[in-house]
Amino acid sequence: MNYVRPKATRLFSAAAAVAAALVLAGCAPASPAPESGSEAGTPVTGGTLVYASGDAEPTCLDPHVGGNYPQALVASQYLETLYTKDASGQLIPWLAEDSTVSEDGLLRTLKIREGISFTDGTALDAAAVKANFEHLLDPETASSTGFLALGKIASMKVVNTTTLELTLSTPDSSLLESFSMPWVAIESPTALKRSQEDNCAAPVGTGPFKVESWKKQDAVNLVRNADYVQPVATEGHDGAAYLDAITWRFIPEAATRYAALQSGEVQIIDNAQPDTIAAAAKTQTIKHLDAPRPGASNRIELNSSKAPFNDASVREAFIHAVNVDASIDSLFFGTAPRSYSPLSSAEPLAYSAESLFAYDPAKASELLDAAGWSERDAEGYRVKDGTRLTLTFPVSTSQSIPAEQSLFEQLQATAKESGFDVKIKLLDLSSWYGELFKNDYNLVSAPYTKVGPSVLSVLFHSDSTIPAPSGYFANLSQVKDPSLDALLDTAGSTKDEAERKDLYSQAQKKVLEGYYLLPLYDQQNHFLYSEKLRNVGATTAVATPTFFDSWLAN
């Protein structure tokens, strides 16, 4: 009962919020900006950073369990990974010291760094890493992201305290990239022996902060790890973090989250919406961090498994019928550059083909006429053999931000001019999965974050059309092309970096030219923070920010 009542009154609180917003819009944030004199550059130790997340509160703080982005965001503060990416985007060893692979690519030897301890006092060694991999591969853990990343490990052997040998079922050119993801982060083996409930409440890692308490529906409280040793020296400082603590809060409502930042109640927010980023750019007190996620770009997939998109020329016609650029410009306020690649711009091997994606209704019309969709019904939609050219587009309201939902509505409007009847269905996540499982879609947009171009195999290999036990499959365009499979298989196992790059480029070219997807922009990952929070910008390999070097100015 209590759960539902507030919803009934939301309507009225929305009206009240209008009034509040008018007041807010009128007055600038009250905090007087400190003089940026000579003191501004000297780090201050102490203080509590309040972080406000727009994501749903995770049900488990251990990113091994399940494995989604909200978990990665918070876990990046207290867990570290074997590999990571440096400021220039290069993959570098972190908790690992080095790694070698045998000539046939089937034996990977990992050297673990010495002298590092977990915050419960357990030492990091090869056996600890093995315990983590076993935890990830154990069905009881119910890991999805980490489980997939380690899928090619057949067996493991601890050679000595610093050496771990991994025997692979097939060569895996993306294994080290997988090791850089927080979903494969290394936790204390002592802590992993606890019940899953205990480990979910307070995972133990080697990071600059540790989980002190988690008050559900309220906040996760992190405190400084006083004994922190950075595995590799970086440009920043040595020793422990500057901040005493981080309070990790959840404020799902975008406008409320931004208002909390403006008022100084919180110092950093994630999931910053385009309009607030544009508004913040006009202030002196709020700064912006744009950290596009690696892996796939945000794109609309065209389901090639059924009519009308089983016809490549109808796919091509749809792509020319929608005016993406005009809509992105107005809805994203210049915060989201257009993408023409299946991969994120954060991926060095991304291949773009801008020329394929021009807005050209005349060409769309030509293609549709030739494909037999030449007649129009009373409402202006194209018909063929009495069937209307209808495209079902389930949209997950939790995965697509409001600006993206508006973008889809605008694409719906421009596609209508060419005679497409796009039916947008706004759904909650589980209903959305249900529609995909039933193959009840022609268009769909799903994010996918992963380090490295191997995400292409996840999204476009025919194996990925086979649903996992959960019912989910990632190849949503349902492209099944043996020559593409061969390219992806070879690219995934080659040791030759140049060959890998060439093969992945070919694979990208193939899916783009087959009009299986309409790239939109990078996976948006924007943060807004108070100018009092200094030295923000360091991120993990999956673009989650870390606050080891950050400090709060007085």
Added chain:
Amino acid sequence: MSTPKPQLSLGDPLLTPRPAPRAPRGGGRMRRIVARLPLIISAAVLAFFVLSAIAPQILAPFDPLAINPVDAFSGPGAGHLLGTDESGRDIYSRIIHGSRDSLLIGAAATAIGLFLALVLGTIAGFGSRWMDSWVGRILEVLFSLPGLLLALVFIALAGPGVGTTVVAVGLTTAPGYARMIRVQIIALRSSPMVEAATVLGRSPARILTTHILPNALAPIAVLGTLGLGQAVVWAASLSFLGLGSPPPAPEWGAMLSAGRTYLALAWWMTFFPGLAIVLVAAASTVLSRTLSAGAKR
């Protein structure tokens, strides 16, 4: 027993009769008009929205679905009376076109609610004792669930959409009406008029149709007017939660929800659809209050 007056057992102070405003002698027309001003304004507001529901093209200058990204987030002014939304669509035109959905959902839901209530209320009030007690138990079960929850459960089962919203809101409002109708019918049943008819040997069906229902219907008309405003608000709430008309339909609740994101940037996206909802709800409340005062007199 004296002649029964239609009794409304609603705790709503709006339904309790007020002394009719009487213009003092020599007070002139001006005062009478002022006293009737709320009624006149309410009637005008409802007439405006009914007209826009019937013939939106007369009142709306733009196509409610025509996008124009270049024009997005324009403030209220000469070009667009109430501004534009994130896709450059004219808010005023969308509100006008949206009134059909909103009013239709409101009216249809109220009709369904009243019809169900009439059936249940009649069974309870006019049927045998055990029928009364069974209907009473069913109504208590329905009452034990908060209204919106009942609607949400129904939508979860039947899937979102305009038709579902109508039935969901109708179902949710029915129990309240049913109780009031039952009380009405019980009061009428023991009236001298009905006693006389019974003594004259009229069949129960005839008594129900010629004496009880016509007399019970007058207060129901008042309830319906009051319910219309409530149903419009409920329908908008459900659309606000994304359970009503699919995009890009210009439904008021959905517009309110879409505008919420841009509250700090474009207040008009939320303010004007919200104003439309408030106006319809307030106008139908004022109207029903006047009607009920009239019915009591």
